[in-house]
Structure formats: C-alpha cells, structure tokens
Amino acid sequence: MTRHLISSADLTRHDVESILATAESMHDVQRREVKKVPTLRGRTVINFFFEDSTRTRSSFEIAGKWMSADTINLSAKGSSTSKGESLRDTAMTVDAMAVDALVIRHNASGAARQVSQWVRCSVINAGDGTHEHPTQALLDAYTLRSRMGRLDGKHVVIVGDLTHSRVFRSNVITLKTLGARVTVVAPPTLMPAGVTAWSETDGFATSWDLDAVIDGDDAVDAMMMLRVQRERMSGGYFPTAREYTVGYGLTRERLERLVRRNPDVLVMHPGPMNRGLEIAAEVADAPQSVVLDQVSAGVAVRMAVLYHLLAGESAEQLPEGAQA
Amino acid sequence: MTAARGDHLTEGQGTTNGMNALLITGARLLGRDAADILVADGRIVEVGSLEAPQGARVIDADGLVALPGLVDLHTHLREPGREDAETIASGSEAAAAGGFTAVFAMANTSPVTDTAEAAERVLDLGRACGLVDVVPVGAVTAGLGGERLAELGLMARSRAGVRVFSDDGRCVADGRIMRRALEYIKPFGGVISQHAQDPRLADSSACCHEGEVSGRLGLPGWPGVAEEAIVARDVMLARHTGSRVHVAHVSTAGTVEVIRWAKAQGIAVTAEVTPHHLALTTDLLVGYDPVYKVNPPLRPSDDVEALREALVDGTIDVVATDHAPHARHDKEHAFVDAAFGMVGLETALPVVSELLVRSGRLDWADVARIMSVGPARIGGLTDHGRPLAVGEPANLTLVDPDRALTVDAAASRSRSRNNPWHGRTFTGAVHTTIHRGRVSHTVDATTRTAEAEYAQ
Amino acid sequence: MTCPEPTAPATVPQIPPDARDVMVADDISRALRRIGHEIIERNKGAADLVVLGIPSRGVPLAERLAAAISQVEGIDVPVGQLDVTLYRDDLRRQPTRAAGRTDIPAGGIDDKVVVLVDDVLYSGRTIRAALDALAELGRPRAVRLAVLVDRGHRELPIRADHVGKNLPTSREERVHVRLAEVDGADAVRISGGERR
Numbered sequence: 001m002t003r004h005l006i007s008s009a010d011l012t013r014h015d016v017e018s019i020l021a022t023a024e025s026m027h028d029v030q031r032r033e034v035k036k037v038p039t040l041r042g043r044t045v046i047n048f049f050f051e052d053s054t055r056t057r058s059s060f061e062i063a064g065k066w067m068s069a070d071t072i073n074l075s076a077k078g079s080s081t082s083k084g085e086s087l088r089d090t091a092m093t094v095d096a097m098a099v100d101a102l103v104i105r106h107n108a109s110g111a112a113r114q115v116s117q118w119v120r121c122s123v124i125n126a127g128d129g130t131h132e133h134p135t136q137a138l139l140d141a142y143t144l145r146s147r148m149g150r151l152d153g154k155h156v157v158i159v160g161d162l163t164h165s166r167v168f169r170s171n172v173i174t175l176k177t178l179g180a181r182v183t184v185v186a187p188p189t190l191m192p193a194g195v196t197a198w199s200e201t202d203g204f205a206t207s208w209d210l211d212a213v214i215d216g217d218d219a220v221d222a223m224m225m226l227r228v229q230r231e232r233m234s235g236g237y238f239p240t241a242r243e244y245t246v247g248y249g250l251t252r253e254r255l256e257r258l259v260r261r262n263p264d265v266l267v268m269h270p271g272p273m274n275r276g277l278e279i280a281a282e283v284a285d286a287p288q289s290v291v292l293d294q295v296s297a298g299v300a301v302r303m304a305v306l307y308h309l310l311a312g313e314s315a316e317q318l319p320e321g322a323q324a
Numbered sequence: 325m326t327a328a329r330g331d332h333l334t335e336g337q338g339t340t341n342g343m344n345a346l347l348i349t350g351a352r353l354l355g356r357d358a359a360d361i362l363v364a365d366g367r368i369v370e371v372g373s374l375e376a377p378q379g380a381r382v383i384d385a386d387g388l389v390a391l392p393g394l395v396d397l398h399t400h401l402r403e404p405g406r407e408d409a410e411t412i413a414s415g416s417e418a419a420a421a422g423g424f425t426a427v428f429a430m431a432n433t434s435p436v437t438d439t440a441e442a443a444e445r446v447l448d449l450g451r452a453c454g455l456v457d458v459v460p461v462g463a464v465t466a467g468l469g470g471e472r473l474a475e476l477g478l479m480a481r482s483r484a485g486v487r488v489f490s491d492d493g494r495c496v497a498d499g500r501i502m503r504r505a506l507e508y509i510k511p512f513g514g515v516i517s518q519h520a521q522d523p524r525l526a527d528s529s530a531c532c533h534e535g536e537v538s539g540r541l542g543l544p545g546w547p548g549v550a551e552e553a554i555v556a557r558d559v560m561l562a563r564h565t566g567s568r569v570h571v572a573h574v575s576t577a578g579t580v581e582v583i584r585w586a587k588a589q590g591i592a593v594t595a596e597v598t599p600h601h602l603a604l605t606t607d608l609l610v611g612y613d614p615v616y617k618v619n620p621p622l623r624p625s626d627d628v629e630a631l632r633e634a635l636v637d638g639t640i641d642v643v644a645t646d647h648a649p650h651a652r653h654d655k656e657h658a659f660v661d662a663a664f665g666m667v668g669l670e671t672a673l674p675v676v677s678e679l680l681v682r683s684g685r686l687d688w689a690d691v692a693r694i695m696s697v698g699p700a701r702i703g704g705l706t707d708h709g710r711p712l713a714v715g716e717p718a719n720l721t722l723v724d725p726d727r728a729l730t731v732d733a734a735a736s737r738s739r740s741r742n743n744p745w746h747g748r749t750f751t752g753a754v755h756t757t758i759h760r761g762r763v764s765h766t767v768d769a770t771t772r773t774a775e776a777e778y779a780q
Numbered sequence: 781m782t783c784p785e786p787t788a789p790a791t792v793p794q795i796p797p798d799a800r801d802v803m804v805a806d807d808i809s810r811a812l813r814r815i816g817h818e819i820i821e822r823n824k825g826a827a828d829l830v831v832l833g834i835p836s837r838g839v840p841l842a843e844r845l846a847a848a849i850s851q852v853e854g855i856d857v858p859v860g861q862l863d864v865t866l867y868r869d870d871l872r873r874q875p876t877r878a879a880g881r882t883d884i885p886a887g888g889i890d891d892k893v894v895v896l897v898d899d900v901l902y903s904g905r906t907i908r909a910a911l912d913a914l915a916e917l918g919r920p921r922a923v924r925l926a927v928l929v930d931r932g933h934r935e936l937p938i939r940a941d942h943v944g945k946n947l948p949t950s951r952e953e954r955v956h957v958r959l960a961e962v963d964g965a966d967a968v969r970i971s972g973g974e975r976r
Binding site: 086087088089106108109110111113114128129130131132163164166169192193194195197198 | 542658
C-alpha cells in the first residue's frame with residue numbers, strides 16, 4: 001500500500017471513488033455547527049510550503065484541523081536553492097520530528113516524489129512546480145460529480161497555459177480515470193512538449209482552436225479555464241493579453257454558444273482568476289460558474305485524502321510487505 | 325610543443341635495467357596478435373617473444389588486450405575550489421582505474437583556469453600526483469564570462485602548453501567572441517572545445533530533453549535545436565576562420581548531421597560523445613533522480629542510436645567522459661535545483677566495451693582510435709595515443725575483455741557518488757594501467773602499483 | 781495511495797457452509813415488531829422519536845423499526861442514518877474504508893428521543909463512537925439503543941435497551957446478519973468456533 005499521494009496516476013478509479021465518497025461525508029461535517037471530527041486526533045500534519053499559496057495551504061490547514069490533527073505550517077521558501085540546505089536534509093529534519101504527514105508544495109517539479117523517497121511519513125503533493133497537483137484534480141472531479149453525476153463519457157475541455165500547468169497534468173489523469181473525455185486547448189506555444197505523442201498514449205484530444213472545439217460535434221459539458229500569467233508574454237508565449245483573450249479567453253459570447261449547445265455546461269477555474277484575460281468577469285460570476293464550489297470542495301476532498309492516508313494502519317506498524 | 329610534459333617522471337637514461345623493467349606477457353596488441361612487451365625507463369624497449377630480464381616485474385597478460393593508454397578530452401577535477409567533490413589526486417586515481425593515462429581538466433574550477441599561472445598550477449598538482457598526465461584546458465573567456473577573451477596566448481606559452489580551450493559548462497554564445505577566439509588560437513594550433521547550448525533556446529534551468537518526457541514531468545525543456553544551432557554556426561565560423569572547432573558532448577542526431585556535412589566540406593571540426601549519451605535515455609528521468617541530471621540532457625533512443633552510428637562511422641571522432649563529480653549535497657536537491665553531471669572516468673571503457681565491442685560494432689583497434697589516438701591528436705598530446713612499438717612512451721592500458729564488472733558507486737576512487745551506472749554490469753574491464761612506464765592501477769594483487777610505491 | 785475495496789458486497793465475508801441459522805426471516809420480523817412495541821411503551825407513544833441506523837445493516841433495520849412503530853401509532857417516525865467511521869477508535873487497526881454518509885431527519889435531534897439501531901452488539905465500541913458522533917450533531921433528550929443481536933463480550937460499559945435476540949457466543953465465532961434490502965434475504969447465522 002502506498003503511503004503517499006504524489007501523482008494523480010497513483011490513484012485507481014476505485015481509489016478516486018472512495019476518496020470522493022468520503023469527501024461527501026466530510027462535506028456534511030463542513031456544513032455542521034461543530035465542524036470537527038476526532039478521526040486524526042494525535043496525528044501531526046506539517047504543511048511544508050516552499051512556495052506561497054494561501055488558498056491551498058489554508059485549505060489543507062482547515063482540513064487537518066477539522067479532522068483533529070495537529071497541523072503546523074512551515075514556510076521553507078528560499079531554502080530550496082542549491083546554496084542552502086539540500087532538499088533531502090530539510091525533508092529528513094522535518095521527518096525526524098516523528099510527524100505523520102508532510103503536505104508539500106514546491107516550485108520544483110518532482111520535489112514531492114523525491115521527498116517521499118527520503119522520509120518515513122506520508123507525503124501529499126500539494127503542487128510540485130509545473131508537474132502535478134493531485135488534490136486539485138480530486139476537488140475538480142468532486143465538483144463536477146456533484147453537479148453532473150458520473151463523469152463517464154462527459155466532455156471536459158481544459159484551456160490555457162498547459163505547458164506550465166500542474167492543474168492540467170493532474171486533471172487530465174483523474175478525468176480519464178473517471179471515464180471522461182478530455183480535450184485540451186492552447187496556442188502551440190503553451191502546449192507542453194511532446195503533447196502529440198502523449199495525447200495519443202493517454203487518450204485525450206488537443207486543439208489550437210477554441211472556437212472549433214466549442215462548435216464541434218462533441219458538445220462540451222465543462223470548461224476548465226487555466227490561469228495565464230501575464231509574465232508569459234515576455235517569454236514570447238503570446239503577443240498581448242488582448243490577442244490571448246480573443247483566441248483563448250472564455251468570453252460571454254463563447255459562454256452563450258456553449259449554453260446554447262448544452263444548457264448544463266459548467267465553467268471551472270482553479271484560481272486565482274485573471275478576470276478579463278482567460279475568463280470574462282461576467283462569466284466567472286455566471287450561473288454556470290462553479291468556481292466557489294471548487295474552493296468549498298477543496299477542504300472536503302483534502303479531509304478525505306488525509307483520512308485515507310492517515311486514519312488506517314500506520315505504515316510502520318505493518319509487517320514487511322503486508323498488503324492492506 | 326608538449327615535449328616538456330612529464331619529463332620529471334623519466335628517471336634516468338641508458339640501457340635496460342632489469343631492476344626497473346616491467347614485462348607484460350602475452351597481451352593481444354589492439355586485440356590482435358599476442359606479444360610480450362618490455363617496458364623500461366618509461367618507454368617500450370622491446371616487443372615480441374621475450375624472456376624476462378633478471379629482476380623485472382612480470383604481468384601475465386594472457387587473454388588481455390593491450391591498448392595505448394586512454395586519453396580523456398573532457399574531465400572535471402574540481403580542484404581548485406571544490407575539493408570536497410574531487411581533487412586532482414582523487415580524480416587521477418579514478419582516471420588511472422579507468423585506464424586513462426592522460427586527462428584534460430576542464431577550466432570551470434574556482435578560480436577559473438583562465439591564466440597561465442592557473443594552468444601551471446593544475447599541471448603541477450597533476451605531476452605531484454603522478455598517476456596520469458593532467459592536462460589543463462584553458463578558458464576561452466575570462467572567468468567564463470563570455471565577454472572578453474582569456475589570456476589564450478599566455479596559457480599556450482606557459483609550461484602547461486595549453487592547446488585546448490573551452491568555457492565548458494557554458495557556451496561561447498556570442499558569435500563574435502567565438503569568431504575571434506577561433507582566429508586568435510591559429511598561431512599556436514589551438515582548438516576551441518565548444519559546449520554547444522544556445523542560452524536563449526535552453527537557459528540554465530533547462531534540464532530535460534524537450535519532448536514527451538519533459539512535457540509529462542513538467543521539467544524545463546532542453547531542445548536539441550539549442551545544440552544544433554550553435555554547432556551549425558560554429559562549423560561555419562571554423563570554415564570562415566580556417567580554424568579548428570571541437571564539439572563537446574554531442575547529444576543529438578541533428579548535431580551529427582551537421583558535423584557529417586561539415587566534415588564532407590573539409591571543415592576542421594572534430595566531435596566527442598560521452599558514454600552516458602551513448603547508453604542512457606531520457607526516460608530515466610521519470611523518477612526525478614538527480615543522478616540522471618546532466619548537461620546536455622539524456623536524449624531519446626533515436627538520438628542515442630544516431631550517436632552510436634556516428635561514432636562507428638567516424639563522424640564523431642572520440643569518446644570523452646565529461647566526468648563531473650558533485651558533492652552529495654549538491655545533488656540532493658529538487659531536480660531542477662540539483663547540479664548537472666555524472667562521474668564517468670572508471671566506467672567509460674566498460675560501457676564502450678559492452679555497448680560497442682561486444683555487439684561487434686567496433687573492435688579494440690577502434691577503441692584505441694576513439695579513446696586514445698583520437699583524443700591525443702585533437703588535444704595535441706605527443707606522448708599519448710602512440711603505436712605499441714619500440715621507442716614509444718610506455719602509456720598502456722591492459723583490458724580484460726571478458727571480465728564482468730558490476731558498478732558499485734561506493735567503491736569509486738572519485739570523491740563523488742553521482743554515478744548513474746551503479747548496479748549495472750558491464751563485460752570488459754580495465755586490468756592494468758601503465759603511465760610512463762609505471763603501473764598506475766592494476767587489479768592484479770601481485771603487482772604493486774605506483775601508488776603503493778609512493779606510500780612506502 | 782491505495783484504497784481497500786468497498787465494503788458491500790464484494791468483501792462481505794462469505795458465510796461458511798457449516799453456518800447455523802439462529803434467526804430466520806420470521807424471527808427477525810417478530811423481533812422488530814416486539815422492539816417497536818417496547819419503544820412505544822417506554823416512550824409513551826411515538827412523539828419526539830428519531831430512529832437512526834448505523835451503517836451498513838443498521839440502516840434497513842432502522843427503516844423497518846420506524847415503519848413498525850408508524851404502523852402502530854399512525855404517525856410518521858423520522859428515520860435517518862448515523863455514520864460513525866470518523867469517530868471510531870480502532871481505525872488504525874484496520875484498512876481505511878470510505879466514510880459513509882450521515883443523514884439526520886429534517887427536525888434534527890435536539891430534545892428528541894434518539895433510538896440508535898445496529899445489527900449486532902459486540903464490543904460496544906461502535907456505539908461509543910455513535911454517541912460521540914451524536915454529541916456533535918445536537919443534544920437529544922435521551923438516547924436508546926436497539927440491536928437485532930447481542931452476542932456479548934462487551935469491552936465498554938454499554939448496554940442495549942432493546943434486544944432482538946441474546947446470543948451467547950465465543951469470540952472465535954462469527955455472527956452473520958443478512959437483510960433483504962442489502963443481501964436479498966433475511967437471516968442471522970453463526971459460524972466458526974466449536975460446535976455446541
């Protein structure tokens with residue numbers, strides 16, 4: 001049994017469904033007057049953030065606290081440079097404090113995987129560089145499922161800066177795991193390297209033309225708009241914000257076309273949004289938008305992940321090679 | 325021009341004295357006919373069917389292959405500056421264990437080898453150790469800054485007699501500086517070894533071959549074109565200036581095409597490939613283990629096959645290790661933050677043996693060409709890469725072509741452990757290295773090495 | 781991470797062929813009717829009653845019990861379910877299962893008489909967890925416990941108010957409760973241990 005959640009690919013369909021089912025009961029807890037269950041009493045969860053992220057960190061912090069775990073935030077920003085302490089030393093120092101889980105956010109891809117190989121505690125990837133963000137994909141799936149039921153055969157379109165997006169990388173895996181059909185849309189400069197071979201292997205579609213996807217044969221069930229950083233313009237990824245919006249922004253006019261095809265279409269965004277760039281302000285607030293549902297689902301899903309990783313037998317109690 | 329090099333090791337002159345003679349019996353010269361080789365006073369004094377002189381040490385080389393001592397055009401010894409990662413002494417031991425009798429020590433130390441004094445210091449440290457000729461490479465630009473030329477002429481005139489110049493670790497990206505450097509080194513027959521990496525197409529964060537793996541892993545891509553564009557420019561500059569350019573660590577099929585074309589035009593370009601680029605592929609990066617982080621990055625199998633092909637057909641002239649030791653704490657970072665490079669001195673010959681000799685693509689004479697004669701010629705060494713003939717300097721490597729070697733990173737003579745070959749088994753291993761007539765390394769427990777002699 | 785397979789129906793242990801019936805469908809119906817009557821008598825009617833089943837098999841039992849009471853008293857008895865997974869003290873001893881839903885009837889539980897319903901009362905730890913869970917949902921006037929089978933071996937000072945059948949067992953034995961809603965047919969069987 002793996003003790004970690006590093007990549008969305010670590011989760012089978014059954015795993016995802018168990019977590020989402022648990023997340024539903026966690027959502028119940030969230031709605032109660034007393035938002036606390038004793039499940040993780042005596043467990044210690046360290047939120048180990050090498051990169052600023054108020055929303056993910058506070059989401060994990062609330063999740064831990066509502067589960068009665070002792071939750072501690074460690075900001076390790078700046079200690080990841082090659083001049084400072086090595087990542088291994090930093091991770092082992094924290095692990096030596098006999099913690100139960102490290103929730104790690106790092107600006108370097110793969111950092112969570114590396115740390116998981118050096119420590120005894122569970123490691124949860126809360127976003128590693130431009131690689132993955134598996135709990136984001138789970139909360140997105142939770143949000144979609146609570147609105148549309150099973151995702152089998154549903155058409156989800158992910159639009160934006162795919163190259164630099166860990167949200168895309170995790171979502172494309174989890175959505176496929178749950179049987180959804182995925183189309184990713186970006187200008188060629190923001191398509192990840194090797195996406196053609198990748199999409200063929202993993203079974204998703206790619207397009208440079210958002211309008212063709214919106215008006216295509218395959219009606220869209222959900223649009224997931226990714227944040228586009230304005231700094232990308234200086235890297236030559238696209239010329240101007242205006243041109244990006246015209247090509248790839250979810251404008252009111254595009255939303256109207258989507259709704260005409262499918263009145264139940266949902267609009268998602270992992271936040272923080274650049275209103276007016278990748279998503280029009282009125283679209284972000286439209287009835288189709290589930291952006292706030294995503295935030296609310298974040299706590300429930302992270303409670304469920306903590307529960308599944310930490311509530312059961314602790315790894316060190318298991319005999320060598322035991323299956324659990 | 326390099327005559328002075330190593331003279332201090334030639335102890336005494338005159339006729340063969342059995343007391344300091346070494347007889348190698350039954351070695352197959354370049355893997356062909358077996359013969360005995362008598363070494364004395366740092367030179368080969370007889371080759372044929374020989375009797376051991378009174379008092380001579382004898383190495384039973386039955387079944388072994390004798391090659392001219394291996395030469396590495398591309399080594400990082402880290403001294404001065406990072407003696408925690410490697411020293412000239414530890415690097416020399418690793419080199420001797422790997423069958424090398426000469427190594428070119430890259431200039432990206434701290435301070436940089438960009439003056440005559442710095443070059444002579446490296447030379448002297450190497451001589452003090454005495455296991456291998458440590459040949460300093462001079463920086464092309466002062467401080468590897470890429471902006472103004474280092475003292476190329478003074479380095480060439482120094483006791484170190486520097487002929488190979490490189491900003492390795494960085495690319496001489498400025499076309500005008502590259503052009504001037506190529507022109508400036510012509511009077512003394514120098515060569516620029518270029519680390520081909522267009523810094524705008526592959527910046528210092530680029531650490532994974534740009535392709536499906538980098539896309540999936542979310543690692544900054546290092547596209548092949550960043551190498552190919554610089555090589556294309558540099559071969560045209562070599563043609564324009566009539567000077568010599570050497571392409572360090574070729575890693576892509578595209579670069580091979582450019583070099584093949586340039587050679588066909590008669591342009592003075594040579595090229596090297598590392599054992600790791602001949603054997604390891606991008607997909608090893610999926611676990612984010614920084615031991616596989618190297619610059620240029622490991623490439624996909626199509627590139628790897630093109631590199632092997634190019635080495636076999638001579639488009640790529642030589643194998644060079646790019647031995648790049650790093651302290652543990654410089655590697656145990658997140659992948660993008662970890663240091664580039666892998667050790668390679670001790671494993672180069674086993675990798676080449678396993679990959680190219682045992683597969684029948686090269687024979688041992690070819691190995692002599694790509695690991696000794698070729699690099700000695702490119703680097704301007706007169707005492708290395710010589711025929712196994714009477715009167716030649718006794719720089720020899722005896723290879724056991726049938727011995728299986730399982731690499732153990734912890735057993736390395738290098739101070740560093742960033743060894744991508746750990747746990748792999750190769751057939752074909754260095755048995756004994758003879759540097760200027762003295763045994764600098766042997767696996768034969770009955771033969772004392774120079775190291776052991778120094779210890780007394 | 782890996783989650784264990786879901787509880788029902790795949791991982792419900794197969795009942796060994798040597799299992800003996802201790803209750804058949806009629807016995808179960810009679811027991812529930814009797815418990816219904818006991819509850820009404822004790823509560824002096826069905827007012828303010830809330831019946832909460834503990835998943836998984838406590839839930840259909842709760843529904844049946846509520847229906848039985850409703851039939852006698854002629855008023856709808858609110859029924860819901862109370863998942864206790866998050867309150868268990870033995871989570872570390874077993875594979876993690878997905879937590880179930882808790883569903884409290886619209887009127888809530890404040891000042892109500894809550895009847896907790898479970899299939900088998902054994903160590904008492906499930907009921908301890910249920911009491912903790914209940915405390916965070918409100919403040920009932922009273923909490924009573926109804927179980928289909930009490931097999932003994934309590935580890936905590938907990939006792940059922942209403943018992944379908946007292947079944948002396950050894951710890952080596954297993955009690956299997958099967959209900960039509962979940963398993964297709966009603967039965968209580970016992971297996972393992974020494975034949976008596």
